[in-house]
Amino acid sequence: MSPETVPTASGATATVPMVRAERVSKxxxxxxxxxxxxxxxxxxxxxxxxxxxxSGKSTFLRCxxxxxxxDAGRLTVDGVLVGYEERGDKLYELRPKVAAAQRRDIxxxxxxxxxxxxxxxxxxxxxxxxxxxxxxxxxxxxRGRELLERxxxxxxxxxxxxxxxxxxxxRVAIARALAMDPKLMLFDEPTSALDxxxxxEVLDVMKALAASGMTMIVVTHEMGFARxxxxxxxxxxxxxxVEAGDxxxxxxxxxxxxxxAFLSKVL
Ligand code: ADP
Ligand code: MG
Numbered sequence: 618m619s620p621e622t623v624p625t626a627s628g629a630t631a632t633v634p635m636v637r638a639e640r641v642s643k644x645x646x647x648x649x650x651x652x653x654x655x656x657x658x659x660x661x662x663x664x665x666x667x668x669x670x671x672s673g674k675s676t677f678l679r680c681x682x683x684x685x686x687x688d689a690g691r692l693t694v695d696g697v698l699v700g701y702e703e704r705g706d707k708l709y710e711l712r713p714k715v716a717a718a719q720r721r722d723i724x725x726x727x728x729x730x731x732x733x734x735x736x737x738x739x740x741x742x743x744x745x746x747x748x749x750x751x752x753x754x755x756x757x758x759x760r761g762r763e764l765l766e767r768x769x770x771x772x773x774x775x776x777x778x779x780x781x782x783x784x785x786x787x788r789v790a791i792a793r794a795l796a797m798d799p800k801l802m803l804f805d806e807p808t809s810a811l812d813x814x815x816x817x818e819v820l821d822v823m824k825a826l827a828a829s830g831m832t833m834i835v836v837t838h839e840m841g842f843a844r845x846x847x848x849x850x851x852x853x854x855x856x857x858x859v860e861a862g863d864x865x866x867x868x869x870x871x872x873x874x875x876x877x878a879f880l881s882k883v884l
Pocket of ligand 2: 674675676805
């Protein structure tokens with residue numbers, strides 16, 4: 618047994634990273650969008666992923682979350698290969714049911730909140746646990762209220778999305794993702810669609826989530842958040858990782874011209 622797979626007392630494998638990409642590539646037709654991406658996010662860590670539009674950030678998150686399938690390289694979440702099953706030395710595409718089961722452990726928050734407009738905040742948060750996990754309705758409601766409290770919206774449980782601000786809707790979307798008890802949370806520009814005065818309340822919720830030990834990958838242009846909260850900062854451009862490291866170091870002393878040029882635009 619390699620040191621990587623030694624189980625701990627809790628049954629978890631302590632040294633397996635939550636996300637590991639090894640030379641991951643992905644093309645759409647002749648457009649190679651991810652070019653041999655390698656990176657790692659350890660359990661409990663926050664990684665901020667930055668880079669210009671079109672650099673492949675969303676595609677990378679979508680690969681982690683089973684929304685796209687990598688064409689080459691190895692992508693694992695919690696030690697389990699994403700999208701494929703390994704039998705012997707051959708890879709087989711995962712059956713949709715197996716993929717769906719793996720996907721339940723991953724929460725994703727998009728730029729657009731995508732709440733169900735005909736459901737209250739609480740109903741939005743309860744939906745997946747009840748429908749997908751078959752959770753008891755009363756229990757799901759109690760837990761839903763708890764999660765809404767946690768994002769500062771206990772008093773809005775019965776409000777419909779149309780009556781909530783963008784920042785409040787995004788906080789409901791975070792609560793909704795948390796309702797499935799994910800072990801990993803992916804954020805794809807969660808504050809980009811918000812009016813500037815609403816950005817802080819969403820970042821505060823994400824900050825608290827990070828402090829609670831959640832493993833997170835956050836695509837964002839909020840460099841203050843990256844500096845303060847992230848354990849690592851990855852700069853992508855043209856489908857490659859140009860530079861990665863400690864956020865404070867990368868931000869204050871970028872090594873590559875492309876990183877410098879990008880940062881000069883967003884800082
Ligand atoms: P980013 O999130 O960094 O802005 P994306 O991952 O969204 O970048 O996109 C990277 C490239 O992949 C872009 O050129 C985009 O047009 C292309 N792309 C993304 N999704 C698809 C798709 N489903 N089909 C074809 N091309 C796509
Ligand atoms: Mg994107």
